[in-house]
Amino acid sequence: MFAEMAEERATPREWILNAGYEYRFELDPGASLAIKHVTGQASTEYISEETAMPAYANLHLALEAMRVRALSHAQGSDELERTPPYDGDSESAEPPRILILGPPNSGKTSVAKILINYAVRAGQDWCPFLINVDPSEGGPMLPGTVSASPISAPLQTSTPAHTLGSSSTSAPTHVSSNSLLPLVYWYGHEGTKRNGLLLDRLIRNLGENVWDRLEDDPQGRASGVIVDTPASLSASGTSGDHRQALIKACVDAFRVNVILVVGHEKLNVEMQRTYGSRMTVVKIPKSGGVVELDALYRSRIHKYQMHSYFYGERFSVPPGMPSLNTGSTNTGYIIGGEQNTDLALSPSSTIISFSDLTIYRIGEETMAPTSALPIGATRVVSEMQPLLVDPAQPGSGLYNAVLALLAPPNPDESERYDEEILDLHVVGFIVVTAIDIPNKRMTVLAPSQGSLAGRIVILGSFEWQE
Ligand SMILES: Nc1ncnc2c1ncn2[C@@H]1O[C@H](COP(=O)(O)OP(=O)(O)OP(=O)(O)O)[C@@H](O)[C@H]1O
Structure with missing residues (x-):
């Protein structure tokens, strides 16, 4: 049972969710919503075919088995013999290094977030890398960037400014406990086609840095890598060469061994053909809850991200939820294991x-782009x-x-x-x-x-x- 309270409504409403049901909501700009888990469990019995969560949860279990095997292998433990292998490959003790592909608004970022949060909540001290190579989104930083962040605590989900968690800020006195310290490169544009060669190079730079960082860290290596990609890598309107080059850059840079294709049969077939012989390619369903975000919404989010970068963010708890303040500091609330940054910055x-x-x-x-020049022209x-x-x-x-x-x-x-x-x-x-x-x-x-x-x-x- 969940109690829900929107900002404009002082009285809470209760929802009883049957097993396999998913609670979804959309908010107007500036509105906030508090959800309190009252009774029951929010891990879930997965029996419904209405939501994509059973597939995501099963996937998580398979990825978790890969992590355990990889760590056991690295530590030379006999645990390796007892852990069930992923997709029947008994030789493989590689951790999951996942590339998520899918058309626009298929829920790629949400899948990345779900899988990362499941991993860090597993209580095994995993610290997977979340890689964002979608410059239109900005990940934990600003649009125009690509980044790699080691994730050790659940990602913040309560603000549209940072759907992949917030990075630490310029505030002198406070760095919230789970704020991210991402490695960031500046691509500088929204569309991947604007300068594909530059994006390719930055992706490879990110990869090199991630492997340097993981060299002496077996736990980190076993935790794996999740790469969230721009929709243009999967969109039918994008030239095949451009898409394939950037997909290959990601596969090479992050040593990808699992490709997840979110709800796109043709792309799944294409990836099976290109990569199926040397890695696992899995098609996963698109969640029915994914919202089509239009250009106007995206440009509003970009402005909001910029404003938040300079001025910080205020997180408003809907009235009538005093219990949420429990455990708060002057600068943030800790709710459901997530720290919600509430910072006013002074640029x-x-x-x-x-x-x-x-x-x-x-x-x-x-x-x-170079590919558009006449043959032989430099x-x-x-x-x-x-x-x-x-x-x-x-x-x-x-x-x-x-x-x-x-x-x-x-x-x-x-x-x-x-x-x-x-x-x-x-x-x-x-x-x-x-x-x-x-x-x-x-x-x-x-x-x-x-x-x-x-x-x-x-x-x-x-x-x-x-
Ligand atoms: N199950 C769900 N219930 C409610 N909202 C959802 C659900 N899954 C995704 N969304 C919302 O749908 C929107 C689009 O999802 P998301 O950003 O994950 O898609 P995407 O494929 O990564 O998009 P893009 O094409 O921009 O890369 C987001 O606002 C997200 O919060």
Whole structure:
């Protein structure tokens, strides 16, 4: 039995869910809803064919068996002999490294989240990596990024700004206990076709970093990897070469051994043909609860994500639910094992000189992909060439632009290389709010105070205005 209370309604309503039923809700912007589990169990007896959860739960059990086998194998324990193998392959002791594919609005992100949360709730100290290579979504960071986050606690699910958990913030006094510390690269665009080569390289960078990180961590390695992908990797409207190249980049970079295809028969057949001989390809059903998100909703979420990055988020508990405050701190509520960040941040608006920042964009602003060039033609500027952006040029594209602040390059000059900035991860973001060309100055909004002098930033195609 669940008690539900929406913000505009002071009296709770009770719902009795039969076994195999799923409780679904949709909220208007700004509305919030509290759900209290009153009686019964929310793990579930799976008997209904109405929901996709039985398939997801069975899948989780199979993945869990793979993790246990992999860890046992790594520890050289005889547990290996006793753990049932996945798909009958008695030789395999590989942990699950899963690529989730599916058309737009098929519920890929939700499946990724469900599988990650099942894993970390299993009580086995798993810490799987959640990889987000969908730049239109932003994962735990901002749209335009791709990221890898080790997940050790259930992902926050209560805010549309961070559907894949919140990363730690600039707040000086507080880092919530389960905030993520993702490794982030800046692709800078929403669509994967805009610069496929760059996205390919960033995916491979993420992979290398994940394996470096896992090298001395058998528990982490056994926990596996879950990769959430953009819909364009599965959409029929996208060119086959582009899709296949990015799928291959993911398969190679994250050593994928399980491909999950969410509710798409043709794609399942295609993946079976391409990868079926060397890994498990499984089609899983699309949940009937998935909501079709339109472009307007997505652009509203992008704005909300940007606002939350700079100003934090306030989480409003519907009135009449005082018990939810139990266990709260000044900065967050702990509800159902999830920490809901409730932070007001204070960004800083600073005037800086043009010369403080070195600003790049990657490739020309308008550039057809290499594959679209006539056969034999080469271009002068490559898609991956960092090009300096001059703020003094009218039309530089900097006004209201979101700029990714990069980690410093290698201090050893002899280790530097031309395209090094493509391989530097992101440490934060700033937005240009005013440009004063005569005085060679600009105003930038940054999450915290601190000098930006000497920093390298990259311009993409994202803009934001308060
Ligand atoms: N079982 C469910 N019940 C209610 N809402 C759901 C359910 N599954 C997914 N949703 C909602 O449907 C929307 C789309 O789901 P999701 O983001 O998982 O799809 P996706 O395939 O990853 O989308 P995209 O094409 O953008 O990558 C989200 O708002 C999500 O919260």
